Amino acid sequence: MSSLDMSSFGYILAAIFLPLFPASMLFNWLFFRIGNVWLRSGLLLVWPQLGLWLLAAVTEEPPVGLIYWGVLTAGLYAFRACALRDFRLWTAHMATSSWALLWLAAAVNEGGYEVNLQAAAFSAPFVLLAWFIFRIESSFGAAYAGAVGGLALTVPRLAGVLVMTVLAAVATPLFPGFFVLLQTITQALMVVPGAAVMVLGVWLLWAWAGTRILQGLVFGPASSEPGADLAGVTTGLLGSVLLVLVIAGIAFAEGLA
């Protein structure tokens, strides 16, 4: 098999794990159907790392077109996430959107494990969200914004930690996603400035999608079926994880400097 064929095959495989539309549908299909919370978490952590490993295996630089396609895919999924009310789907779409940006991150990075760390930084909040989805689905039957709402009133601790986690997922300052995006944009401005500007648009969509899902789940009138709130210990534990994420974010910031 020629090297061109090899690299094309490698990119196709990588496009599944660093999801590019339409290959991205596989991950979303899988994530939506897997019920086990541990499997979901594992998938969120491992999936982009597999993609990066495959990308690294292809020694050639990815074509610029693929990088733009990655940013467009990120934009597409972020845009779609704005209209989603199912929290499970929302999480899958947002994860897809952030991982699609790793094409750009991988292209502008100088190699090493940095991009793997960046992928992990993107994935970490989604792993927490996978746990929240499990928790909300167990309590309310589904995690569907609007149908399950007003968590701030009925389960304030869970709502509080959930808000922070969603903020981490949409790359709010101090969380690692923010610094990863910042780093990617600043580096990309020199190489693929068009893509860098588009990433800013994707970022805006993330914030919008985050606001909408929180609006449907956390605020508004309370759902008629109040579930049990988080125990103090669990809240503390989740808070600690978020704190670790913030510290990791600051560590990324040092790298940025």
Next chain:
Amino acid sequence: MTGSLGQKLRIRAMVYVAGKPVPFFWPMRAFIHHNPLHGFEHLAFDEAVATGMRLFHASGFLPRATYQQYLADGRVDRRALERDVQRFVDSQQLSLPTDLASWLVTELLEHDGQAVERMTFASPEDVHSALSGSPLTEIADADPEALGAGLRKELLCGQPTYEVADALFGTTIGTELDERVIKACLDFFDEGQSVWSMPNRERGFFRAWLDVAGRDVRKTLRELLRQESTESGDDPETVITLVLTALQVPEEQWVAYLTRELARLHGWVGFIRWRSTAGHYYWQRLYPGDLVDYVAVRMLLALTLLRKRTQSAIPYTVGGVMEAIRSNPREMYLRREFYGNDTFVQMAHDLEDAVLRRNGARIDRVFVEYRDRKRKFEAERQAELLLESAQRAGCADALRRLSPEELSSLLAALQAFQKQEGKIWLKAMEARAMSSLLQGLSLQPEPPRERRPFAKALFCIDTRSERIRRHLESIGDYQTYGIAGFFGVPVSFMELGKGSENHLCPVILTPKNLVMEMTYAGIQDAAALTALEKALHELKESVLTPFVTVEAIGILFGFDMVGKTLLPATYNRWRKRLREERPASHLMLDKLTRGQADSVVRAVQRAVIVKAVEQEFRLEPEQISDFMVRELREAALARQTGCPEFAAITGLDEDGVNTFIHRLRDAYRINQSFAQLQLERLGRIGFTPDEQARFVAQALLSIGLTNEFSRFILLVGHGSSSENNPYESALDCGACGGSHGLVSARVLAQMANKPEVRRRLRAQGIDIPDDARFVPALHNTTTDELRLHDLALLPPKHLIYLDRLRKGLTAASRLCAQERLPSLQEHARMQDPAVAFRRARRNAMDWSQVRPEWGLSGNAYFIIGRRSLTRSETLDGRAFLHSYDYRLDPNRRLLENILTGPLVVGQWINMEHYFSTVDNERFGSGSKVYHNVAGRFGVMTGNLSDLRTGLPSQTVLDRGQPYHQPMRLITVIEAPFAQAENAVEDVVAVKQLVRNGWIRLLIIDPETSTVCLYDKGEWRKQAFVEGAEETVFQELLSP
């Protein structure tokens, strides 16, 4: 046809009828407590509550958990509760192998949740299967006809079509419509808050709005008119007809449809309803607007939005929706489930997917799956709830043994019980409140006195007077009485410096007599500080100046803010010193004679002529002689021809003089007909001596004060004072139309102190000694301060007793503050009275204080009787106390007056508090923290909402839990049974309230020592035992 007079009148009548269920809302400058369900008072209480709940989407009773807490606190009579539960079970006529009454009581006492939930697909047989662990039976496909019929019944029975579109297609037209209507109302009804006001408001609400409405609205109207080929199109009645026709609403549903429309923004509708009936209201006369205008605005906007938002892709007419339901019943059903907030959440995603794709096969598949899963879920959930409930009651085995038919009966009974539960709790609460009241009442008459009391004081019947009366009586030789705060004299009052009248009486009365406030002081310029404040506010309100104002003088506001926040008491005292003192004033109480009235009219005409000559001919005062003014006046009144002196001074020829004379007649209204009008208006000023004597006699007789007149007879009106509080007038006197009660006190005091009035009273057998003086006073209910007024009118020999009087009043104020403060301030224990008094005054000046006082919160009783009846009981400011001595009222006239006015007002206050407590968001006004003043007559939550009616949460709730204990007004009349019963029967409004259960009525017959309770259409009687144990009255209260 649409524009015919008959059709217009029909529409007007329909709107009138449709608006009846929405209660009036008065401007908040004079807050009127009212029953939010006043429109349903012709129904029995529970029926009215159920209807109101449906119409206003509100709750009519407290949550079970709160009642359970009341029970734990001893505020609910458990025996009454159990008896009513038993009565309910007996009424169901069930034959179940379980003690249902015991089960229900356990459920009420031990569980905070419902044992039965609404099931859409599952049947009792399914629940039975779930209970026995057997699989659900297969069911046939849903009959499309039945499915469609259910949807039509739910969606097309008077519901506005945009609500139907929102429920079926997920649009938000209802919300958008409400917002646009609120904006229109804010623009039109504004009373000076906006800097830029809506143009052409004098043309009426609908027409003025149409002038500035968007092009989309005008386009809709044009299309409607074109379709109907009608030309008289811009009158509101025609527009309503056209829109209802365009929406294909069947004519027999128009009233119900309009009622639903009106109930959506019931605050605004209540205000417009009141305004359109208030002929004397300045803004209504200036800018007329009524419900027909409102409905026309709303309907036209609704149609515009429906056309815009649905883009012809969504059916929005009644016919269109019916066709959609007929052709796609399953899709419409799923839509209704998904967008109607009734989704089975486990399938929410599938549902959304199906209704968005609109694929017939997919919809059929999802429908079947949805039905099966929801049915299973509902059956299992219901079985689980029932089992848990039965286990709590110890009858789980019996439940499992029930046949499907028995289970079905049980479920139906439990559902019926859920509807009645609130009423059962309420009655048990009232039973406890009644028994604890009866325990403390006394029928022992006052012992005879050797000498008259040092002072007598007449307080308003307001519940807040109970405390201060008790303390005043406890510290000295004082006797107190309760009387409606307008002292029985309905007055239309024109305050010094104001041009409009204020009605000082319950809103159910319309005063005939006008009282004017006059002063000897001349016209005064506004104080420098007031002028500065006005200038600053104008700077703030302008479009451009705020930008520079903040930089230039923002620091001044900063000082103000720091002072008000950190040192409210000191700072406010300092600011008060900067303000000009209000000059001493007198009330014009006496009727003018014909000669006096003529003289006043003449004086006014002369003054107007002088001004006219000054302005039009630039003549100096010394050039305008009395003779010239007289000849001009006579000429204008057509009593003489020619004005030689005027012509000589101005140099006008005959035509010029005649032109000016005509101008005087037309522009300055110096003419006979206007003079006649002025005479008629002057005829409203004051009272004749006979009227004055009648009012004084009636006031004294109604409270039983006909002898032993003290040297001081205090007439204590009440009012409140607070900062930054749009609800300030809600704390004032309800009997004075939401104003301070001082003017009413001054009016009666002036009347009662007149020798000619006393002479007339003496002829009626009421002999007031010459040394007895009626002194007006004001009870500030926020600070508990009692301040005497019009002391300059006291004879000198009374002054030596003033010091003792003042000391007594101060002591009572301090003791009252000491009693009241712990309920207001979380950490305040029983403090030193002086400290408590100081703190209460600070509350009144603190602009951050959202609860300066509790107001009438806690009201529960209305007691009509002698003071001796309640003297030994501490009622904690929960009782309206109206003094009444039945021995002076053999023909029941006085009692009927008390029932007609004060009791009805008391019931309004009671119901306002009741509903504001049980559902503060819908019937109350929510938290004050988010309130913004709207148009200077109401408040909104945030920057755009319905006008908030009712009471804020800070008035009735304490940290989210009710402070006010919501009960119907427990009314006690001390009088022979026949006398009291006949009085109630004679006052139709009160008879209706009693018979429909809006008031709980007890009659205590002192002649026979019996107590009688009206309940369920009959009188129950029992011997009254003074100081008896609570259980003694249980037979009466919960037989």
